[in-house]
Amino acid sequence: RVIGVLGVDNQASAREFSVHHLQQLVHLAGIAATTIDNARQYSETRAKLMRRVREFGLLQALTGQLGIITNFEVGVQMALSMLLKATGAEAGMLHWRQGLQQEPVSITQGVFGNVIDSPFEFADGGTLRWWSESVLQQVLATGKPILHNFPTEEWQEHGSCLATPLKHGKQVVGAVLLRTANEEAFSAEDVYFVTNIADYMAIALEAALLRQRAQADRKRLESLLDVVDSGVWFFDNSLRLVMQNRAASDLVGKSLTEAVGAPIDELLPANNGSPHLVVKLAQQVVRERRPIAFTNSLIYVRGRPEPILATGRVIPDFQNDEPVGVICTVWEAPPMQSNEQLEREFAQMASHLFRTPISIIQSSIDLLLESSLSERERAEILESMHQQGQRLTDTVNELLKILRMETEGVSVQYAPIAMIPIINRAITLVQNDNPYVTFERSIAGTLPLALGDAAKTELIILNLLLNAIRRCAKGGHITVSAHSTPHEVIVGVEDTGKPLTEQEKQRIFQRFYPVNDTDKRLPSTYSFGLYSVKQLVSLQRGRIGVDSTPGA
Known part of the structure; x- marks a missing residue:
């Protein structure tokens, strides 16, 4: 193989060259060729070695930094930035397959021509990308790297494109595409380097994705445990x-x-x-x-x-x-109660609830036995007896509901529900019958949908309002508040009634807890305390609490 020419002349001397001189020159040319070839090989080897050192340093930095990243997109941007710097590429794109049930993700970095990062959408529905979609799909399908020089039918500008698959084991999980306007900018050494880096990137990015999901799962678990x-x-x-x-x-x-x-x-x-x-x-x-x-x-x-x-x-x-x-x-554990104590509390509760309506009915009967009453007076007494009889019926039905809740259980029909309409309906329902109490809504903007049983949720809010009305004197004020956190919707009912004692706060959620019932028109579950409402809240995986501050 001829790598050059070595010659001498004798213009400064009249001496002629001999065959011996020619042999010496041939021998010297051989030594020179060997020296030049050794120097070239040394230079190439040194360049390769220096490149490997730089690549190893980049690989070490990449794996070290990706090893602590918990955000997938941040990890991708970091990896693309290092690849662009190492290869001299102007723009890079990482395509990641998330699984069969999710759309793939494409993240870009850098500027190429007039196209920055994402594809540009034309008015006719077409798209202009700085990367070749056919090259991407070919890499994903074959799992082999591609070194491609433009122009092509898809992209008429000059330049170079390097694409390599991201593999986890034998599975192709994505691809990396690098683009530059310079022709023949990427070499076989670049293909080897990017392919090698891509294997580590796939492992590190999948680990970052798992850490990100684990961190999100942990936060969800913490939120669930806190309720x-x-x-x-x-x-x-x-x-x-x-x-x-x-x-x-x-x-x-x-x-x-x-x-x-x-x-x-x-x-x-x-x-x-x-x-x-x-x-x-x-x-x-x-x-x-x-x-x-x-x-x-x-x-x-x-x-x-x-x-x-x-x-x-x-x-x-x-x-x-x-x-x-x-x-x-x-x-x-809740305080244990003997059967005798429960029976005594039930008797006290029953006598409290039934005594007033029975007395009214008995008095009404006595009045009806008098013949001096007019037809209008008799009608009014009969209407009063009807109302008190209905009150007794409602009270017995609610007691039966509590007993069925404990013996048979209650089914919950879960569905996304809007809380604001439920709150408004409950307020409207009690507001007309209680003009002596003022109502205020304190709702923080719009509320997200909550998962629960709409009918049971409305019953809960209605009973909270009825309980607040009972505790309010005439001229009292009730505030219904609602706001949301990232994981729940919180509804509060606040009244200006007499504060609860510590003993009342501890016992208010117990079964058959007697509550002062001065409003004869509003029989409700709260005649038996907040026990059944707490059961309905628990059935929907919610939580309920009470707070009472004097003067608040």
Whole structure:
């Protein structure tokens, strides 16, 4: 192979060259050719080595930074930025297949010609892209890289395009396309480099996507746990705290931020040298890998001098059939009541509810027996008797509803419901019959749809309003508020009636709790307390509470 020419002349001398001189020149030319070829090979090898070092540094930086990214799109933009810088490309696009049930995602970076990032939509419905759709589909179908020089039928400008698949194992999960206006800008070395980087990108981006989904799932789980009245703890195999809900934070006196990583015996300390019941059960569950429940047991919690009567459950937490920790749940048991006490409360409630209408009916009968009454007076008395009889019927029906709720259960018809129309209907229903009470709506803009049973939700709000009316004197004021959080819609009913005592607040959700009923026209479930309404709320996976502040 001829790589050059070596020659000499004798213009400065009259001496003639001989065959010996020619042989020496040929020998010298061979040495020169070998030296030049070695230098070229050394230069190429050095260039390759330097490129590999740069590529390794980029790969190390890419995998290191993508390894801590929890946002998929941020990870893609970071990877494209590094690829553009390493290859000298003007624009890049990463196409990602999310699965059969989801649309693929295409994320772009850089500027090429007059087309910036996304495709430009023409008025006739056509699109102008800086990348070739046919090249993209070919890479996705074959799983092989493409080095393509323009112009083509699809794109009439000059330049170069490099496309390589993103693979997870043997599965093609996407593709990377790089574009530049310079012809022959990408070499086989670039194809090798981008293909190698793409394999790591696919793994790192899928991990980032999984971390992003796991983080979203964790937030949803935390939100769901926060609406649970029971205290819930997640501990790892070494019984150190991983997560807890709001009720658990109240029990241990520490927020999740303060408590995470703490050992279980620090959160639930021993009492008089005896280990906490939940600690002992958690240690047993770790050893035996089986769930353990406890009922009506005395446990100590922070901030309370006396133990509380609690029920709970400790279960092992498995992942891929391997134990990864334990889950502990604790809820305070309601005060136990004897059958005799329940019967006495029921008798008191029944006598309170039935005494007034029966007395009115009896008095009306006595009046009707008098012959001196006019027809109009008799009609008024009969109407009053009819109303009181209807009140007795409604009261008995509501009592039967409570009993059926406990014995047969109540079905819930879940559907998306709009809360504002339900609130307005409930207010309208009670407002006309109670002109001595003023009503105010305090609704924060528009509310999202809530998942629940529309009929039961309206019944709940109606009964809350009826309860507020009972507690308001004439001239009282009732405010109905509603606002939303990312995970729930919250409705509140506030009245200006007499504040509840601490004992009333503790007992107001108990069954057959007697409430002062001075309005004879409004028999409702609240004649039996808020017990049945709380049951309806719980059936819809909601929560209800009461607060009462003097002077508020």
